[in-house]
Amino acid sequence: MALLAASTAPLLLVSCTQQDGAGTSDAKLAKTEIPAKVSPKTTLTIGAPEDRVLLQLSGAASKLPFKVKWANISGGPQCSEAFRAHSLDLCASAEVPSIHAHWTGLDTKLVAAETRKDPAKNPIYRLGIAPGAGIDSLKDLRGKRIAFSPGQAQGALVLRILHKAGLKKEDVKLVEMPSTGDVYSTALGEHQVDAAPLGAVNLKRYPAKYGKQGGKTIAHGLRDDASHLWAPTETVADPQKAAAVREFVKFWARAQFWAYEHPKEWVDGYAVKDQGLSRQDGEYLHKHNGEPEIPADWDAVIRRQQKTIDLIAKETGRKRFDAATLFDRRFEHVAADALKSSDSGEDSEGEKP
Known part of the structure; x- marks a missing residue:
């Protein structure tokens, strides 16, 4: 779902100290097992304002199996600043902020991906x-x-x-x-x-x-629908926080489809009450957002990310790098599997309610 809130300023392309999690190699991270159960004492600070409202409207907020502190920020520059300050564990963003974060020494991972079912008809x-x-x-x-x-x-x-x-x-x-x-x-x-x-x-x-x-x-005729959940590597390198991130990804995936399938509730609760839009604008925006699509694997997502990296590197003189390093593939199937379990009536931990 496309977020209404945009970030407040361009990302400054300056050198910075990497996160503590930067010492965790991709190979080591990939071998780090995520606990099967999340501790209810674990806390995540999350910057995803629309998702906060969606979870409240759908009644899912009270079912999160860990503690959440909601930060009223989203988008690349704001999330990057909060990541650097070690004050944010997860945020919603498009594909570009993680690329620029890599170039500025900020060590992060993408843990969920979303596209649109018909991006040619409904470009962002x-x-x-x-x-x-x-x-x-x-x-x-x-x-x-x-x-x-x-x-x-x-x-x-x-x-x-x-x-x-x-x-x-x-x-x-x-x-x-x-x-x-x-x-x-x-x-x-x-x-x-x-x-x-x-x-x-x-x-x-x-x-x-x-x-x-x-x-x-x-029209520009290009696909522009990529969006993600994004985390500092230090967050997903922590087993208990990684378990909480995994559970949030499940709720996040279901929330995207809940919003699509409940236009009236989304317009009334999010567009009008939370964002202050007119009902007419809210109805337009819901239709414009279109139907979400959660990829079952990230191969195509990573290829698209690589093309974006290559283009920006060429145009800005930055060093090209492998897009795969931006993704924590331990989370690759979490969102799509959550949608399947939701269809079968299972709860977030794979058990029948």
């Missing part, structure tokens, strides 16, 4: 075009000003769009700005930029507000 983003910008296709981006947020999904999408259009960074002017809220749509409407990736309710609001002046959106 479309390219917003400023009134009078003269952009009708991707090739018209040459020489234009494009909003750019390094370290976030929108920034990587811009690079992928340019690549598809046969353009290089030097062929356009990238204007760095955070993608928070309606910053991009306002920048388009005020002619600060000519193009910017728009998502969530801004896909509806921007053309409604600026359409008469010529503001519009165009």
